[in-house]
Amino acid sequence: NAGVTQTPKFQVLKTGQSMTLQCAQDMNHNSMYWYRQDPGMGLRLIYYSASEGTTDKGEVPNGYNVSRLNKREFSLRLESAAPSQTSVYFCASSSTAWGTEAFFGQGTRLTVV
Amino acid sequence: GQQLNQSPQSMFIQEGEDVSMNCTSSSIFNTWLWYKQDPGEGPVLLIALYKAGELTSNGRLTAQFGITRKDSFLNISASIPSDVGIYFCAGQYGGGADGLTFGKGTHLIIQP
Numbered sequence: 001n002a003g004v005t006q007t008p009k010f011q012v013l014k015t016g017q018s019m020t021l022q023c024a025q026d027m028n029h030n031s032m033y034w035y036r037q038d039p040g041m042g043l044r045l046i047y048y049s050a051s052e053g054t055t056d057k058g059e060v061p062n063g064y065n066v067s068r069l070n071k072r073e074f075s076l077r078l079e080s081a082a083p084s085q086t087s088v089y090f091c092a093s094s095s096t097a098w099g100t101e102a103f104f105g106q107g108t109r110l111t112v113v
Numbered sequence: 114g115q116q117l118n119q120s121p122q123s124m125f126i127q128e129g130e131d132v133s134m135n136c137t138s139s140s141i142f143n144t145w146l147w148y149k150q151d152p153g154e155g156p157v158l159l160i161a162l163y164k165a166g167e168l169t170s171n172g173r174l175t176a177q178f179g180i181t182r183k184d185s186f187l188n189i190s191a192s193i194p195s196d197v198g199i200y201f202c203a204g205q206y207g208g209g210a211d212g213l214t215f216g217k218g219t220h221l222i223i224q225p
Contacts, residue, residue, distance in 0.1 A: 004155075033212050042117075042201060042215040043156070058212055090155050101146070102213060104155030 002026050006091050006105035013081040013112045021076040021108050023091030031094040032074035033058075033102065034066060036087040043090065049074055081112045119202050119216030126192060127224055134200060134219040135186040142204030145178050145185040146213065150199045159200075160187070189221075197223050 004025045013019055025032065030051045035043040035058075045058030049068040063085060065077045074093075078085060088109050092102040119136045126132060136145070144163055148156035160171050162178035162185060169176055175188045185204075189196055199220050203213040 035212075035215075040217060042119075042217040043203075043213075044215070045212040048212045092155075101158055101161055103158070104148075106153070106155050 004091055004093055004103055004105035006089075006108050008108060009106065010109050011111070013078075013110065015082060015112060017081050018077065018079050019081065020078075021089055021091075021110075022073070023075065023105060024073045025091075025093040025103070026072065027093060027095070027103065028071070029093035029095050029103075030071070031102075032068065033092045033094070034064075034074070034076045035090045035092065036060065037090060037107070038087050046076065046089075078110075081110075083112045086110060086112045117202060117204055117214055117216040119219055121219060122217070123220040123222065125222045125224060128192060128194060130192055132189040132192055132196070132221060133186060134202075135184060136202035136204070136216045137184045138204060138214075139183070140206070141182040142206050142214075143182070144205040145176070146203040146205075147174075147176050147185070147187045148201045148203060150201065150218075152198075156201055192221075192223055194223055194225065197221055 007022045033048040034046040037043045044060050047066040049055045052071045055066050067075050088107045090107050091105045094102040117136050146161050147159045150156045160176040165182050166180050167178040173190045199218040201218045202216040
């Protein structure tokens, strides 16, 4: 079982460049999430998708966009990367609309220079 | 927004010792979860708590959902080297897939 798969695992961007982080889950979960993790900050919710076709902002959505492409895939896009977006990004999925028992991918370590 | 205060920030213990960490919130949560994160990996769920007062065990791990619904603790008994990592508490109040609110983590370091 692959679970939640994120690509790429590492990425370096120059300020102003754009990129899309990909996430796919094979557990037939309805809900998917994007979090960022910064040292000493825990994980903070960027965007989430309760079901296919819906997306909503989380705690720190500025500078990001998302697309729930289908039930399996949820992508996160940085249109114009900034150094403040240097972080580790985690995708997660859950079987219930309450977002409990979320399963996480291995993360994407992004550095913006 | 909701905030979770997790303590301690880090713990240096000897192998075989028991460990206790806790989370408190300024507001009520309906669900408490405890995750462990190893270096370079995503968080992995350890224990989920759904009812106030609930006490749940998973091997050497025990967690409780506080009666006030504003706190939770995690105990690890007889620690072993593979317990090293960062432990996160997470809470959720409502439905609608509003995601989880995470504490800042407790970094557990075990000295042999």
